[in-house]
Amino acid sequence: MSEVEISPADPSGKEQQAAGLGILLQIMMLVLSFVLGHLLRRRKFYYLPEASASLLIGLIVGALANISNTENNIRAWFNFHEEFFFLFLLPPIIFQSGFSLAPKPFFSNFGAIITFAILGTFIASIVTGVLVYLGGVIFLMYRLPFVECLMFGALISATDPVTVLSIFQELGTDTNLYALVFGESVLNDAIAISLYRTMSSVKSHAPSNQNFLLVILRFLETFVGSLSSGVAVGFTSALLFKYAGLDIDNLQNLECCLFVLFPYFSYMLAEGVGLSGIVSILFTGIVMKHYSFSNLSENSQRFASAFFHLISSLAETFVFIYMGFDIAMEQHSWSHIGFIFFSILFIVVARAANVFSCAYLVNLVRPANRQIPLKHQKALWYSGLRGAMAFALALQSVHDLPEGHGQTIFTATTAIVVLTVLLIGGSTGTMLEALDVVGDGHDGPLGESFEGNNANGYIAPLYDEGTSSGNKLKMRLKEFKNSTASFTALDRNYLTPFFTTQNEDEEEQALL
Amino acid sequence: MSEVEISPADPSGKEQQAAGLGILLQIMMLVLSFVLGHLLRRRKFYYLPEASASLLIGLIVGALANISNTENNIRAWFNFHEEFFFLFLLPPIIFQSGFSLAPKPFFSNFGAIITFAILGTFIASIVTGVLVYLGGVIFLMYRLPFVECLMFGALISATDPVTVLSIFQELGTDTNLYALVFGESVLNDAIAISLYRTMSSVKSHAPSNQNFLLVILRFLETFVGSLSSGVAVGFTSALLFKYAGLDIDNLQNLECCLFVLFPYFSYMLAEGVGLSGIVSILFTGIVMKHYSFSNLSENSQRFASAFFHLISSLAETFVFIYMGFDIAMEQHSWSHIGFIFFSILFIVVARAANVFSCAYLVNLVRPANRQIPLKHQKALWYSGLRGAMAFALALQSVHDLPEGHGQTIFTATTAIVVLTVLLIGGSTGTMLEALDVVGDGHDGPLGESFEGNNANGYIAPLYDEGTSSGNKLKMRLKEFKNSTASFTALDRNYLTPFFTTQNEDEEEQALL
Numbered sequence A, B: 001m002s003e004v005e006i007s008p009a010d011p012s013g014k015e016q017q018a019a020g021l022g023i024l025l026q027i028m029m030l031v032l033s034f035v036l037g038h039l040l041r042r043r044k045f046y047y048l049p050e051a052s053a054s055l056l057i058g059l060i061v062g063a064l065a066n067i068s069n070t071e072n073n074i075r076a077w078f079n080f081h082e083e084f085f086f087l088f089l090l091p092p093i094i095f096q097s098g099f100s101l102a103p104k105p106f107f108s109n110f111g112a113i114i115t116f117a118i119l120g121t122f123i124a125s126i127v128t129g130v131l132v133y134l135g136g137v138i139f140l141m142y143r144l145p146f147v148e149c150l151m152f153g154a155l156i157s158a159t160d161p162v163t164v165l166s167i168f169q170e171l172g173t174d175t176n177l178y179a180l181v182f183g184e185s186v187l188n189d190a191i192a193i194s195l196y197r198t199m200s201s202v203k204s205h206a207p208s209n210q211n212f213l214l215v216i217l218r219f220l221e222t223f224v225g226s227l228s229s230g231v232a233v234g235f236t237s238a239l240l241f242k243y244a245g246l247d248i249d250n251l252q253n254l255e256c257c258l259f260v261l262f263p264y265f266s267y268m269l270a271e272g273v274g275l276s277g278i279v280s281i282l283f284t285g286i287v288m289k290h291y292s293f294s295n296l297s298e299n300s301q302r303f304a305s306a307f308f309h310l311i312s313s314l315a316e317t318f319v320f321i322y323m324g325f326d327i328a329m330e331q332h333s334w335s336h337i338g339f340i341f342f343s344i345l346f347i348v349v350a351r352a353a354n355v356f357s358c359a360y361l362v363n364l365v366r367p368a369n370r371q372i373p374l375k376h377q378k379a380l381w382y383s384g385l386r387g388a389m390a391f392a393l394a395l396q397s398v399h400d401l402p403e404g405h406g407q408t409i410f411t412a413t414t415a416i417v418v419l420t421v422l423l424i425g426g427s428t429g430t431m432l433e434a435l436d437v438v439g440d441g442h443d444g445p446l447g448e449s450f451e452g453n454n455a456n457g458y459i460a461p462l463y464d465e466g467t468s469s470g471n472k473l474k475m476r477l478k479e480f481k482n483s484t485a486s487f488t489a490l491d492r493n494y495l496t497p498f499f500t501t502q503n504e505d506e507e508e509q510a511l512l
Helices: A011-042 A050-065 A072-078 A082-100 A104-107 A110-137 A146-156 A162-171 A174-203 A213-243 A249-272 A277-290 A300-328 A336-364 A375-380 A388-400 A403-432 A452-458 A471-499 A501-509 B009-044 B052-068 B072-078 B083-100 B105-107 B110-137 B146-156 B162-171 B174-203 B212-243 B249-270 B277-290 B297-328 B334-365 B374-382 B388-400 B406-432 B452-457 B473-498 B504-511
Strands: none
Touching: A011 A050, A011 A300, A011 B083, A011 B105, A011 B249, A050 A300, A050 A403, A082 A174, A082 A249, A082 A277, A082 A300, A082 A388, A082 B009, A082 B083, A104 A110, A104 A174, A104 A277, A110 A146, A110 A174, A110 A336, A146 A336, A146 A388, A146 A403, A162 A403, A174 A213, A174 A277, A174 A375, A174 A388, A174 B174, A213 A249, A213 A277, A213 A471, A249 A277, A249 A300, A249 B009, A249 B297, A249 B406, A300 A388, A300 A403, A300 B249, A300 B297, A300 B388, A336 A375, A336 A403, A336 A452, A375 A403, B009 B052, B009 B072, B009 B297, B052 B162, B052 B297, B052 B406, B083 B105, B083 B174, B083 B249, B083 B277, B083 B297, B083 B388, B105 B174, B105 B277, B110 B146, B110 B174, B110 B334, B146 B174, B146 B334, B146 B388, B146 B406, B162 B174, B162 B406, B174 B212, B174 B277, B174 B374, B174 B388, B212 B249, B212 B277, B212 B473, B249 B277, B249 B297, B297 B388, B297 B406, B334 B374, B334 B406, B388 B406
């Protein structure tokens, strides 16, 4: 290629050339990340997981580009656009989370996951917000208005599943712990973004006629709405693929095209009507895997799994590179070191408040043999690293909040993201080994299964009458549990036969 | 979903909501196109091929959006951005053209294809440009400067492969004719864009020190540079997949990630150094299919084929919808009806000049049993419908050219695109039947094969000594043919063993 000469180009060609160079650089970083990640994994070097490596590559290349005289129009291709993140990078990642979710451990821990994700994120957001506000009041750190503190609390409570989970998978940890961490970090993104938006809309409207209950109500409305729209889209797709008769050989392409459009449809439908796209696409993923997937032809099944896996790993890796690059390029206001320091302290406290109080609640209702052990709680507490979601929301807060405030939040978030990804990401392996939760493997005995034989775990009321505190609360929580159990019966007897073609063998297959 | 309420959103949420609605609409149109196209194909209704259907859907929805009071920020999601087209929609389409190309008929007709694509497109551009210029001089139509006429000639000479080829495939036409139409329309896009850019850079520079030879030289430089960079990237990927040892089971995702990044890398590399991305990615596609592909594991092979097919059909369908929508939304200057009318006339003449003169040249050197029959020439002439490439270049010319000129070219191109896609696209089936080139099927006897046993077709000089005219020219062209033949030997003896793993069985497989 040495004989290739650069011919003088016209202005529009010039712009396209810059775009080409920008994208070329991005592809090269992607390839580098993949290869590096692969090598590190093969050498079992867990101190630098793939996500951290990608972040570092982005940071280094960004710093180099910052020092050198890179042209501005090439640089323009590297700015982290929240819109691009939310519309194109996030959907495949979240969908894949739902799609690849093993329903058995997930649903058997569903109550706990929901508790950690909804209640826990709520607690963490409020605790962080209040602490940051109080810190401002007593002049410990930069002072922000209360609503903005809550916005910061919400955005910084979004934990990132990518890095920790890849290490969990690599090391093979306890299935229940894996399900907890996975479920919590996925759902919690959705909660955090809903909370952030709710707070943001509280802020932009007249603050007088708002009360706390109304905020919670609106939040729940969004959540339930998004969830049901996602489930509805998933069921629609199941029916479509059941009856359209596309599972014959030469229509594979059409079948796949339609199948990959559905998740995106679900996301955009929810966003379009003002709901939360990520809650919606997550549940579309779960429903599509459980019902629609088995209506596909075998070739398309294999293709769809590989496709979503591919797209989401590209998006995931790209997000970390992109974030690293942008962190190196953006203007930061390092004047508020105190703010950064104390907010790191506060999120550690807030996450402890989240995990340990929710675990206490969950253990109240669980039978003695299914208590969440303290070491699992500690692992869960430790796994709270902050990633792209927090970063994207912080970037958005720069636009949403007055001059200076948004910048402070953004810089603090950036620092927290880099620190947690590199430190927690790098030490998860050690932590898991120290807590002795490594190597139970996925084939260990599960507490109970998703199917009918789980009566001893879910419904049997005899095991857990020894404990005494909070009997009324316990009753309530039990009722909730029973409803979960009856859902599995509903699924087996009505949903699966109605929405899928091959009733018998498919059911077992989907649950593997 | 009826209970879902639209909660009041903050400004940034509002923008995202608009984006969501815009994309939602696009997805719905995509699904509609796929389903409609499928139904039309199943009912063997060839008067409205999928591309025409997509264009119509785009036109109709665009017209509706134009009448109704659609918000501007939703509309913004539908403007045809040339950058988006060139950087994201075009690469997969062109790559898939190269990747899905059957090497046997393509390479056995390589000389003819190259003649039609390079020389023919040159002729067509010049003829159109000169006619349009003369038309302006004698006040037949709107008068444009000569360079701008040539730019128009170049952009309008880009023929679109999508619609015609899908019908060819459906009806099963003569393999050689298929290869000719396919090869010409794919390569000709690359030539047309290079010509357009060359003319555009001629225009933007001082016109005094430019001469015709220099322009041709620069064009050839770009073409050869792009071709060799594409081939080099392809060979690099072949070596990588041969030696990296990624074809074991649990690395399938890594293997596929890298494989799908290479084409894009090739495109951006070429664009980044100021060459033609589409020439580059086309040859990367050919090389990757021929060499790298066979180094993949079997699962990844199956996945990669399906993946590129999927992505390119999504991009193709989307291009037509997007184009239709934009045509309905853009401002057009219909004041120059004369320009439109005469330019349609001129491109018909120019295409005739292209096809029949090139076919004459090709027939000069071909043996009697391999002459391109007149009915194939007519079919080739008829298949010259204009699509997205012409449209995108015309849209770019609105920025490149002075006020009024670009607009005129754009409107004329739009009219030509709509007319040819709907009319030619709709009547290709009838045309093929009228010319009696239907139904020979792909399993008919090929002129010669890509492998060694083609001596009678390529090299044997005895068959074609009866004709008399242009002996010197004939000799030259023969030499070129011989070099093509020696390339197939080079491929068999050196390239394939060097770049692929399984020498024997793979070679046959790749050639099927």
